[in-house]
Amino acid sequence: MAAPSATEERRRRLSELLATVVLCRRCPRLVAWREEVALDPPRRHRGEAYWRRPVPGMGDPDARIMVVGLAPAAQGGNRTGRVFTGDRSGDFLFAALHAIGLATQATSVAPGDGLRLSGLYVAAVNRCCPPDNRPTPEERENCLPYLVHELRILSRVRVVVALGAFAWDGALRALASVGYRPAEARRPIFGHGTEARVGPVTLLGCFHPSQQNTFTGKLTPAMLEAVLARAVELDGAA
Ligand code: SF4
Numbered sequence: 457m458a459a460p461s462a463t464e465e466r467r468r469r470l471s472e473l474l475a476t477v478v479l480c481r482r483c484p485r486l487v488a489w490r491e492e493v494a495l496d497p498p499r500r501h502r503g504e505a506y507w508r509r510p511v512p513g514m515g516d517p518d519a520r521i522m523v524v525g526l527a528p529a530a531q532g533g534n535r536t537g538r539v540f541t542g543d544r545s546g547d548f549l550f551a552a553l554h555a556i557g558l559a560t561q562a563t564s565v566a567p568g569d570g571l572r573l574s575g576l577y578v579a580a581v582n583r584c585c586p587p588d589n590r591p592t593p594e595e596r597e598n599c600l601p602y603l604v605h606e607l608r609i610l611s612r613v614r615v616v617v618a619l620g621a622f623a624w625d626g627a628l629r630a631l632a633s634v635g636y637r638p639a640e641a642r643r644p645i646f647g648h649g650t651e652a653r654v655g656p657v658t659l660l661g662c663f664h665p666s667q668q669n670t671f672t673g674k675l676t677p678a679m680l681e682a683v684l685a686r687a688v689e690l691d692g693a694a
Pocket of ligand 1: 484598
């Protein structure tokens with residue numbers, strides 16, 4: 457029998473990781489919260505079956521670009537079971553990913569909706585939705601090994617787009633665990649459009665597509681698309 461290709465091997469290892477992640481109960485506060493929000497959903501989601509478990513990353517096992525968010529949204533990923541899926545942030549993100557050619561469709565509604573990512577993997581620092589979108593430092597540390605594991609499996613990744621300061625910090629920590637250090641002596645500081653060389657990876661900063669940012673115009677579709685286009689450009693040059 458022929459040996460599995462590198463792509464198949466990465467896919468197999470990602471599936472193994474996914475099976476582990478969805479069973480995780482390491483953070484008592486987040487386990488309680490992800491289940492509690494499902495008990496009292498807003499009117500628009502009443503009657504829906506919530507996922508209520510950790511939300512794993514998803515994407516192309518041959519990805520060269522990784523997008524890292526903060527954590528699933530209580531009524532988004534925590535409901536649908538897929539990262540950045542089923543809420544306004546996800547709508548905003550996937551419209552831009554589709555415009556740039558990294559996603560096959562502009563919407564991400566639910567697993568099974570036909571969405572596929574090309575050359576891209578989407579993950580988050582924390583896999584369970586936190587109250588007020590704020591994981592504690594301990595919860596971040598609990599979850600970070602999953603991102604480290606993904607980076608190890610996805611060894612072709614050369615560009616990481618961090619959505620927000622929390623993701624920027626988490627990505628830097630995860631890259632350090634993989635053995636990648638910033639080229640500059642000073643720790644790179646998050647900013648929209650900021651680039652930092654970290655080992656063989658370029659870390660790119662982008663404001664998070666939260667409603668707080670998109671409704672106020674702090675992050676526009678054009679701004680997000682410009683960062684993603686830069687990620688594609690950097691990938692082509694790597
Ligand atoms: S946030 Fe991460 S470490 Fe904490 S319970 Fe969820 S999956 Fe586990």
